[in-house]
Amino acid sequence: MPETTLGWSAFFDDQLKPDEARLDRMRIATVHRARMTAESAHGPVRLTLPHLTNTAEYAVGDWVLAEPDSHLLVRRLDRKTLLQRRTEGSRVPQLIAANVDTLFIVSSCNDDLNPARLERYLALANEAGTRPVIVLTKADKVENAEPFRNQVTGLQRGLEVVSLNAKSPEAARILSPWCGAGQTVALVGSSGVGKSSLLNTLADKSDKDAQLTGTIRESDAKGRHTTTSRSLHAIPHGGWVIDTPGIRTLHVSDISAGLDLLFAEVAELAPQCRFRNCTHAHEPGCAVQAAVDAGNLDPARLERWRKLYEENQSNTPVQTGPRGNKTTKPGGKRR
Ligand SMILES: Nc1nc2c(ncn2[C@@H]2O[C@H](COP(=O)(O)OP(=O)(O)OP(=O)(O)O)[C@@H](O)[C@H]2O)c(=O)[nH]1
Numbered sequence: 114m115p116e117t118t119l120g121w122s123a124f125f126d127d128q129l130k131p132d133e134a135r136l137d138r139m140r141i142a143t144v145h146r147a148r149m150t151a152e153s154a155h156g157p158v159r160l161t162l163p164h165l166t167n168t169a170e171y172a173v174g175d176w177v178l179a180e181p182d183s184h185l186l187v188r189r190l191d192r193k194t195l196l197q198r199r200t201e202g203s204r205v206p207q208l209i210a211a212n213v214d215t216l217f218i219v220s221s222c223n224d225d226l227n228p229a230r231l232e233r234y235l236a237l238a239n240e241a242g243t244r245p246v247i248v249l250t251k252a253d254k255v256e257n258a259e260p261f262r263n264q265v266t267g268l269q270r271g272l273e274v275v276s277l278n279a280k281s282p283e284a285a286r287i288l289s290p291w292c293g294a295g296q297t298v299a300l301v302g303s304s305g306v307g308k309s310s311l312l313n314t315l316a317d318k319s320d321k322d323a324q325l326t327g328t329i330r331e332s333d334a335k336g337r338h339t340t341t342s343r344s345l346h347a348i349p350h351g352g353w354v355i356d357t358p359g360i361r362t363l364h365v366s367d368i369s370a371g372l373d374l375l376f377a378e379v380a381e382l383a384p385q386c387r388f389r390n391c392t393h394a395h396e397p398g399c400a401v402q403a404a405v406d407a408g409n410l411d412p413a414r415l416e417r418w419r420k421l422y423e424e425n426q427s428n429t430p431v432q433t434g435p436r437g438n439k440t441t442k443p444g445g446k447r448r
């Protein structure tokens with residue numbers, strides 16, 4: 114298997130020191146507390162971990178270098194992209210997946226579809242520098258998927274939305290534009306939306322190798338958290354796909370750049386507000402409120418922006434970088 118199909122590129126090649134050319138390059142496929150597996154040009158490998166390795170610092174999709182025979186882990190290469198989130202009660206972010214090109218944000222054509230929830234995933238994808246695509250599953254269960262697509266196409270400028278039956282081979286054809294050789298995609302979304310079903314279709318799994326899938330509750334279409342860990346799988350004649358466990362609530366933090374991209378219409382108006390730290394709520398001379406009053410901006414969307422903005426502010430520790438939240442002084446007047 115040529116390494117380009119593993120997703121290797123000049124970005125990683127440039128990181129190799131001359132004496133590292135002899136090492137094997139592989140991608141992390143599963144991460145457990147005391148053990149990690151990888152995919153190499155020669156197939157799956159169980160890595161030998163140096164003493165005191167903290168596996169929580171590794172993400173599925175990471176590129177690592179290992180000794181050829183012993184598979185002793187030598188080092189991790191810098192990431193092109195990293196999807197991560199803070200979970201309640203934990204100070205270090207949880208790593209969802211690394212080196213992902215396209216994030217498939219999965220939801221179903223049923224009552225569980227929730228634009229506000231999808232916006233959280235969009236902000237996460239934007240912040241990580243991955244391309245988001247909304248994938249609406251269970252299109253086979255409705256007469257017309259159009260009304261469901263219409264609920265989400267406007268969530269972000271240029272957003273790509275597809276609807277499909279995750280269990281039909283047709284799904285692999287629909288998603289093929291993002292799944293070519295060298296490309297890595299990841300599946301995220303609530304439990305029961307069909308992430309593992311889609312993975313089995315994309316990776317063309319036999320019954321024996323298939324990811325487990327679970328039924329959903331009749332009453333509210335919620336899933337039962339069948340998948341419990343993240344894993345990387347090959348797409349025949351294509352790239353790589355990462356399955357993840359369903360997330361109950363995606364809390365946001367560290368996503369101010371991601372929010373600006375998601376709510377571009379708000380971000381673009383903000384510089385015209387009189388106050389630099391305008392909250393677009395009650396301030397005089399607010400360009401965003403003016404846009405709402407003129408009927409050019411959906412007030413519900415502004416409300417959702419505010420909720421995410423405030424949540425991000427309160428969950429993000431003080432940062433000093435240009436993308437930090439605490440770089441504007443409160444009460445500052447622009448002119
Ligand atoms: N008819 C139909 N059923 C689907 C589709 N996608 C998923 N399902 C069914 O929905 C249920 C949940 O699918 P899973 O693939 O286990 O969902 P998941 O997102 O991996 O769920 P977790 O692992 O719990 O996060 C299963 O019974 C699937 O057969 C689809 O497009 N059409």
Ligand SMILES: [Mg+2]
Binds near residue numbers: 308
């Ligand atoms: Mg699953």
Ligand SMILES: [Zn+2]
Binds near residue numbers: 383386391
């Ligand atoms: Zn304003």
